[in-house]
Amino acid sequence: MSVVVVLLTALAAGTAALALGPWMRRVARVRSRWLSSGAHVLLAGALGSGAALLARSWPELVAFTVLALACALLAVIDLATYRLPDVIVGPTYVVFFSALTLAAAVDGDWDRLGRAAAGAGVVLVGYFVLAFVSPSGLGLGDVKFSGVLGGFLGWFGWQQVLLGTLAAFVLSACVAGTLLVTRRADRRTEFPFGPWMVAGAGIGALWVPGVLG
Structure with missing residues (x-):
């Protein structure tokens, strides 16, 4: 996508996040500086620009931008409440995979859609097993959310699924370890x-030839 499209997508995602701010706070049902900081707007803009960089067609752009917006809202809500609400995760599945289906139809590349569905299933099952083994480590919200991210990564390839999934655990472990060492x-x-x-997921998806090399 062109620089203009990247900028417009970032602006659209950020504006949508700003408009959804009051609703996001009602969904969270708590008071937190995360929810009032505007972090969701900045994050949506950043993820929206990434969505435009990755998209090769308009249906892909729609799919990735919707996911970017949902990820921005969910990340900030999780920081504030340690929850990933179904009211955001559920519709994201529907819109995201519907847009990917349209992208596959436009491009005639149904293998990518099949791989996205398989990636969603594999990651979802993997998270479910981990949550079952260690309920204190992962919640059901994480399990449900993992499927849509697995589908996103699967759209690009199995290497992206593996890298993106492992990166999440490595990043989390590094942050948790730092907080423990510093006694915070x-x-x-x-x-x-x-x-x-x-x-x-961002790290995994960006590991696409032509983006990070």
């Missing part, structure tokens, strides 16, 4: 995992 947290402290899932 202990082993009983809750850590939001959603933001690191988003960051990991």
Whole structure:
């Protein structure tokens, strides 16, 4: 996508996040500086620009931008509440995979859609197993959210699925370890995992020839 499209997408995603701010705070049902900081607007803009860089067609741009907006809202809500609300995750699945289906139809590349669906299933099952083994480490919100990110990464390839998924755990472990070492947290402290899932997916998706090389 051109520089103009990248900038316009970033602006559109940020504006949408700004408009959804009051609704996001109602969904969160808590008072937190994260929810009033405007972080969701900046994050949506940044992720929106990434969506435009990755998209090769208009249906892909729609799919990635919708996911970018949802990720921005979910990451900030998770930082504030340690939850990933179904009211955002559920519709994101529907819109995201509907747009990917349209992209596959336009490009005639149904293999990518099949791989996206398979990636969603594999990552979802993997997260479910981890949550079952260690309920204190992952919540059901993380499990549900993992499927849409797995589908996003699967659209690009299995290497991206592996890298993006592992990156989330590595980033989370590094941050948690730093907080423990600096005594800003202990082993009983809750850590939001959603933001690191988003960051990991971003790293995995950007590992596409022509983007990071």
